Amino acid sequence: MKTPYLLFFTLSLLLISTNLLSQNAFYEAQYLAMLDVDKIKSIKDSLNLTDMEKNEIDSLELFLKKPFDRKVHPINLDIIRNVVNNYNSYVEVYNASLALTNGKNTENLALTLIPSLLAGNFSLTDTAQSNILDGITKYYAEEFKKAQTITYMKAFEATAGQIGELRILFPESYKKLQRADPSKFPDLGNEYKEIFNEDLKNIWPNLLTYVEGFPEEALPDYQLTLLKGKNLTQIKRHSFYYPAVISSEMIAKLIENQHPVEVLNYIDDKYYSEDSLSSKSAGNTIAKVIHGINLLQSNLRDTAQVINSGFSNVWISLEQLKQLNTEKEIELFFALLYQQDNIYFDHLFKDIDIDITKIEDQRKIIKDKISPLISLLNTIQQAGKSYEKKEIPEVLEKYLQANIDLIIKLKFNEDDADLTKYVKIAQHLVHVYSGIKNADYSNTAYYALRILDDLLEANENYQATIYKIEEYGSFMSEVINAENSDEVKEIITKFASQPSSYILKRTYRHTFSVTGQPGYFVSAEKLRHQDDWSFVSGITLPIGLEYTFKPKPDLNHTRGSIGLFFQLTDLGAILNFRLDDDTSELPDQVTFKQVFSPGASINYGFKNSPLTLAVGYQYTPELREISLQDGSEKFVNGDRLFLRLAWDIPLINIANSKSM
Structure with missing residues (x-):
């Protein structure tokens, strides 16, 4: 205003x-x-x-x-x-x-309003009263919908304390939550965004680090579901675990803008040895394929070109390959290749029953292996050029997939390990790392978990843990992408449904506050001048004074709180209207007299939750309903015995004490 x-x-x-x-x-x-x-x-x-x-x-x-x-x-x-x-x-x-x-200025508001309410001094005009009541109710409607951050973040911390996988995948976020002041959660500023970003960027590397560190560094099995010791052993022994590790390292270097030539040299040096030749495991198959690709690509460079950028025409084209058009040129090309690693080629050609000295076999290799390789290398080259210019996520994914296709499509020996499952894992890795590169983490946790699923036997007992990882991963991703605090509030509302400022009542031994209890009630109600009681239920928003206490010391905050609540008004009708429409004007003027509803209740506040359960009595307000049409139905006052399930939203904290 x-x-x-x-x-x-x-x-x-x-x-x-x-x-x-x-x-x-x-x-x-x-x-x-x-x-x-x-x-x-x-x-x-x-x-x-x-x-x-x-x-x-x-x-x-x-x-x-x-x-x-x-x-x-x-x-x-x-x-x-x-x-x-x-x-x-x-x-x-x-x-x-x-x-x-x-x-x-909530304290000033209390000094302004509460004495008038207690004294029954409603000298303000009907319009003024209506606006004050609507302003207060807008606050509660807003709290009811968006003031949920503390509860959700505390739940995140508590859940991570119980589910070890969350601490493994999101270690920095968990540390931050442990150290954080709960009262500052609603801000969720850039500091949280940076931490969430760091964890989501490293979700797959964090997982690999944990698997590689087992058994020397591991959480107790009772804190884990997916990553128990027996599962880690199974993962490390899986035939496609090390192919996944190799591909992860390869893709990680590619998104760090290292050229494929450098990456192939690095992977070749690290993972290939002559011992790989005698094994048909998936890991050694990948190492052999990469070694062969690296030998070929280094001999298919377009050295006649001037290199202007990282993705200038690094490799020759298929048209240039046709320049090997005489038998002598083809023979010399293969002889030069052979002399660079005759042990590797002897083993390779023996396995695939090819005599490298025969021109017909040399032409077969050019057709079946070298021509497809050049096509793939040129696809990488073009995708790399496009991504350098536009940095479009789809182009990056195409670029990464083309590099993975080198391994998938150029296996020389069909008798080597079947790579069918590896194809699926490799494609998941492309999605994981392209999301990381583009800071689009919406599916990062999902695809990382799919890789785990490929390496483990399916088990329905894993579903609850998988669901929590996906939930918190998606939450963190959306917080990172939020542009302002209003969007963060909407994200909290999407992922949680609990307001949060109840925390003092569950922490302190004694509290005294002005409180609202928006929620739902069921009751027996009797209107004045009538003898019969009837069943009534609906939305309620009593506002009054509450004293809460814990009967026994609770140093670890493991118990709920008991409250004595003395209400003065019930704004349920306005709240019900505001939950449906928080922008348009009230259709009627509402006065204090219409919402005056003194009463008392005993409340139980559940631990780690803003939820309260109350039983009590109230003098029912005149205003029960607000309608957008003229002639809103109103009732006379009455008596109500109720059971209420409500959110605990303190308006003003007057006093509290931790004395035990």
């Missing part, structure tokens, strides 16, 4: 002076001359005006802008003065209620 004190002061003086004067153009001109067009708009924005009042304010604005415009309707100064009177009567209190909505 725009409420300058200068405008308030000016209008106050005008009200005092103009009431003494008769209405005529002389004095009205002086009155209107002091009104600022832009400031007058704040009156219209702030009050629940009738259609007639709105029309008069609109006419006033147009008149002040264009006083000689014949289209302007004559203004009614009596209505204008009445609107200003209403505005003047509640402006200070309404400012306080809006400060509450913004989380500011």
Whole structure:
């Protein structure tokens, strides 16, 4: 709301002076001359005006802008003065209620409102009362929908404390949650974004590090489901574990902008040895294939080209390959290849029953192996060029997949280990690392878990743990991509459904606060002047004073709290309206008299949760329902015995004590 004190002061003086004067153009001109067009708009924005009042304010604005415009309707100064009177009567209190909505000056609001409520002093106009009540209810509706951060983050920490896999995959986030001040969770600023980003970027490397460190460094089995000791042993013995490790290292270096030539040299040096030739395991098959590819690619370089960038024409094209068109050229090409590693080629050609000295076999190798290799190398080259220029996620994925295809499609010996499952794992790795490179973590945890699933036997007992990893991974990803605090609040609302400012009541031995308990009730109700009781249920929002305590010392905060709640009002009807519509005006003016609902209840606040269960009595309010149509149904007061399930949202913390 725009409420300058200068405008308030000016209008106050005008009200005092103009009431003494008769209405005529002389004095009205002086009155209107002091009104600022832009400031007058704040009156219209702030009050629940009738259609007639709105029309008069609109006419006033147009008149002040264009006083000689014949289209302007004559203004009614009596209505204008009445609107200003209403505005003047509640402006200070309404400012306080809006400060509450913004989380500011809540103590001042309490000093302003609570004494009036307790004394029954409702001297404000109906419009002022309606706006104050609506302002308070907007606050609770907002809290009801978005003030959930502390609970969700505390649940994240508690769940990670129970599920070891979360600590393994998201170690920095867990450390941060352990050290963090819960009251600062709602900010979820850049510090959290950076930590979440770090963990999601390293989710697969974190997993590999843990597997490689087993058994020297491992969590106790009772804290784990997916990564128990027996499963880690199975993973490390799986035929496709080391192929996955090799591919991970290969892709990781590619997304660090190392050229494929450098990467192939590095992987070849690290994983290939002559001992690989005598094994048909998947790991050694990958190492042999990479060694062969590296030998070939290094001899298929386009050295006649000037290298202008990393992805200039590094390798020859298929058209250039045709320049080997005489038998002598082909023979010399293969002889030069053979002399670079005759042990490897002897083993390779023996296995595939090829005599490298025969021209027909040399031509067969060119057709079946070298031509497809050149096509793949040129695909890598073109994808690399495109990605350098545009850095489009889809192009990066194509680039990474082309590098993996070198291994998948160029296996020389069909009798070597079947790589069918490896193909699936490799494609998952492409998704994981392309997401990391592009900071698009929405599916990173999903594909990392799919790789684990490929390496382990399917087990329904894993599903609960997998679900939690995916849930928190998606939550962290969306927080990283949020552009502002409002988006973060929406993300919290999406992933959780619990508000959070109850935490003091579950932590301290004694608390005293002004509290709201929005929730749902079932009750037996009897209207005044009637004898029969009837069943009634619905939305409720009692506001009052609550004293909470813990009967026994609770140093570890493992118990809930008991509360004695003395309510003064019940804004359930307005809350029900606001949950459906938080922008439009209330269809009716609501006064304190209509929502006055004294009562008392005993509340139990569940540990680690804002949920409360209450049983009690209340004098029912007149206002039970707000409808968008005219003639909203209202009832007389009555008596209600209720059972209430509600969120615990303290409005003002008055006092607390940790004394045991």
